[in-house]
Amino acid sequence: MNARTIDHATLHVPTDGLEDARAFYGDALGFDLAGVERFEAGETPFFDVRLTPEHLLHLWPTEEFAEPDGTGYDHLALVVEEGIEAITAELNAAGVEIERRLENPVGATGRAPAVYVRDPFGYRVELKEPVEG
Template sequence: MTDNSLRLDHVVLWVADPAAATGFYERVVGLEPVRLTEYTAGEAPFPSVRVNSETILDLMPRAAAERVASLTGTADSAGHPVNHVCLSLPETDFDALRTRLQEYAVPVSDLAHDSFGARGPARRSFYFRDPDGNVLEARHYD
């Protein structure tokens, strides 16, 4: 489907400690927290981080997996991490992210070249894990 009205709204990542995960995504990945204050005050069930103006990552506590599975009607599907989420960045932000991850001693994979994605082959990409084991890919296109 190539309809420009279709957008990615959010991805749910299962985490042990949503506040700590939010800190990782803010400090290391550079994403802005959403509803963290409300979460820590007990007013929201989970915090999120903003990828762009249209997309967020929900940082859902693993403890909520059974309730979410019941809510979505998908028994045994909740609480399992996705294979990976890919973040597309401009080249300078890509390089800055890789540097920040290394400064925080977050292991990163070797660089890959020309891996296929939503916009065709990416010039460079690499993988890393958040503290909960979720795998993220960072890439940039020409």
């Protein structure tokens, strides 16, 4: 088997998490929410954050939601097109608190600067600039 890429990841959120997801992932980070109409109509148990044309984040509202324990190892890492200064400026303008900034964390694509924020459900989100070269 030869994996090509991740198609989607699924995170559980509180049952009333749609508006918080819209405010954080949609308004603050600028991603589109998809499948909201189907979710609200009861056709699917989740809605999506469209990260790229080929990648989704399923957000699955559940009564059994338990906030992550806050360790740095339970997080979602995204490579974004902008450089670290532009990422930082966008987050500051959107009022998103930056937990930390690392200049050289390693990931699947190599080492590049990243900032870490928390979504409204307690998940850490790493926003990493593209690796040079």
